[in-house]
Amino acid sequence: xxxxxxxxxxxxxxxxxxxxxxxxxxxxxxxxxxxxxxxxxxxxxxxxxxxxxxxxxxxxxxxxxxxxxxxxxxxxxxxxxxxxxxxxxxxxxxxxxxxxxxxxxxxxxxxxxxxxxxxxxxxxxxxxxxxxxxxxxxxxxxxxxxxxxxxxxxxxxxxxxxxxxxxxxxxxxxxxxxxxxxxxxxxxxxxxxxxxxxxxxxxxxxxxxxxxxxxxxxxxxxxxxxxxxxxxxxxxxxxxxxxxxxxxxxxxxxxxxxxxxxxxxxxxxxxxxxxxxxxxxxxxxxxxxxxxxxxxxxxxxxxxxxxxxxxxxxxxxxxxxxxxxxxxxxxxxxxxxxxxxxxxxxxxxxxxxxxxxxxxxxxxxxxxxxxxxxxxxxxxxxxxxxxxxxxxxxxxxxxxxxxxxxxxxxxxxxxxxxxxxxxxxxxxxxxxxxxxxxxxxxxxx
Numbered sequence: 001x002x003x004x005x006x007x008x009x010x011x012x013x014x015x016x017x018x019x020x021x022x023x024x025x026x027x028x029x030x031x032x033x034x035x036x037x038x039x040x041x042x043x044x045x046x047x048x049x050x051x052x053x054x055x056x057x058x059x060x061x062x063x064x065x066x067x068x069x070x071x072x073x074x075x076x077x078x079x080x081x082x083x084x085x086x087x088x089x090x091x092x093x094x095x096x097x098x099x100x101x102x103x104x105x106x107x108x109x110x111x112x113x114x115x116x117x118x119x120x121x122x123x124x125x126x127x128x129x130x131x132x133x134x135x136x137x138x139x140x141x142x143x144x145x146x147x148x149x150x151x152x153x154x155x156x157x158x159x160x161x162x163x164x165x166x167x168x169x170x171x172x173x174x175x176x177x178x179x180x181x182x183x184x185x186x187x188x189x190x191x192x193x194x195x196x197x198x199x200x201x202x203x204x205x206x207x208x209x210x211x212x213x214x215x216x217x218x219x220x221x222x223x224x225x226x227x228x229x230x231x232x233x234x235x236x237x238x239x240x241x242x243x244x245x246x247x248x249x250x251x252x253x254x255x256x257x258x259x260x261x262x263x264x265x266x267x268x269x270x271x272x273x274x275x276x277x278x279x280x281x282x283x284x285x286x287x288x289x290x291x292x293x294x295x296x297x298x299x300x301x302x303x304x305x306x307x308x309x310x311x312x313x314x315x316x317x318x319x320x321x322x323x324x325x326x327x328x329x330x331x332x333x334x335x336x337x338x339x340x341x342x343x344x345x346x347x348x349x350x351x352x353x354x355x356x357x358x359x360x361x362x363x364x365x366x367x368x369x370x371x372x373x374x375x376x377x378x379x380x381x382x383x384x385x386x387x388x389x390x391x392x393x394x395x396x397x398x399x400x401x402x403x404x405x406x407x408x409x410x411x412x413x414x415x416x417x418x419x420x421x422x423x424x425x426x427x428x429x430x431x432x433x434x435x436x437x438x439x440x441x442x443x444x445x
Contacts, residue, residue, distance in 0.1 A: 085119030090164030092126035111431030143174035188384030208242020210372015227251030259289030318343030
């Protein structure tokens with residue numbers, strides 16, 4: 001396998017798509033040994049085929065605001081790979097959305113979904129629409145227009161979107177209502193649905209819960225426990241909210257949250273009513289974390305800064321891609337951080353990951369750590385297929401089991417000669433092998 005040739009050729013075909021190229025390189029760097037040991041992958045062109053999406057849909061999304069003004073956004077759906085099941089991946093509504101970001105997310109989703117052990121392929125989609133500051137009516141009209149283009153290329157056995165940044169229960173409801181009207185059927189075509197119309201219990205918390213379960217397994221493998229550990233967390237949305245809840249349940253202490261405006265540091269710990277206030281903060285649609293410090297005097301706000309300067313035992317970046325850089329990583333190592341578990345998708349830059357691996361820090365990559373969200377979406381699909389709802393305890397137990405299974409796969413493929421567990425390598429190899437072997441079985445298509 002000639003990594004540099006593959007990357008040079010890919011950059012010529014897709015110039016400027018930095019996030020996508022970063023994600024591909026990160027995976028391929030782990031695969032050289034396993035590809036060289038399996039010449040059938042090269043003869044079948046598996047790498048060339050797996051790094052390109054199956055298809056990309058791009059469309060305009062016109063909508064009308066409350067004053068009668070007409071706006072046009074761009075909509076996308078990247079159907080990446082369906083070798084092991086229907087395309088599955090979230091929709092993101094955010095001004096930063098572009099094709100490079102959605103291709104990186106879709107590519108990551110292929111391997112993340114493979115790790116869950118559930119039969120799901122990888123996809124991603126969304127729009128550069130900004131829900132912030134929009135009324136419910138404006139968001140409804142946008143979602144209806146978006147689904148008018150998307151509905152005929154998705155389906156419960158074809159492609160099952162879910163939520164992501166900017167797409168929560170409200171947006172999923174508007175999207176599903178439009179799909180149901182057009183397709184004339186009630187199906188499990190979207191996940192993250194309301195519990196009273198086909199959704200699964202604990203789905204909103206699942207990504208955060210799963211991330212903490214994975215961190216728990218990482219620590220347990222070193223004879224450590226979450227109880228008594230201090231956590232620094234970024235973000236304040238669903239992932240961070242779920243993680244804070246589960247950390248508190250397991251006896252840990254969370255001392256930071258963050259937003260685009262900066263971070264809050266609460267030495268007393270974020271628990272009880274503070275966790276519930278995170279939901280109010282998110283519902284305000286303002287995307288800032290500063291009001292947390294107004295509500296709780298023990299929390300100090302740090303304008304324009306990131307939480308990684310605060311000493312902690314475990315760091316969990318739960319906000320967005322490339323939010324933790326080399327300097328942040330060096331500071332975490334210097335301050336004695338033992339474990340980094342990525343709750344978001346690719347939140348650490350390649351330079352930061354290099355620092356963690358060089359210093360033998362326990363480092364869990366997003367495709368493994370945050371797979372609990374899509375795993376629970378898969379459980380929602382199963383419940384929809386059987387026309388029933390499992391109780392919360394059963395969903396949580398199944399999620400916990402899936403995260404343990406993902407950790408075991410990482411151990412199997414990521415253990416190095418000195419005993420250090422390279423979770424990046426382990427997750428990439430385990431996720432790749434399942435998809436690659438399925439592609440071999442299906443022939444060149």
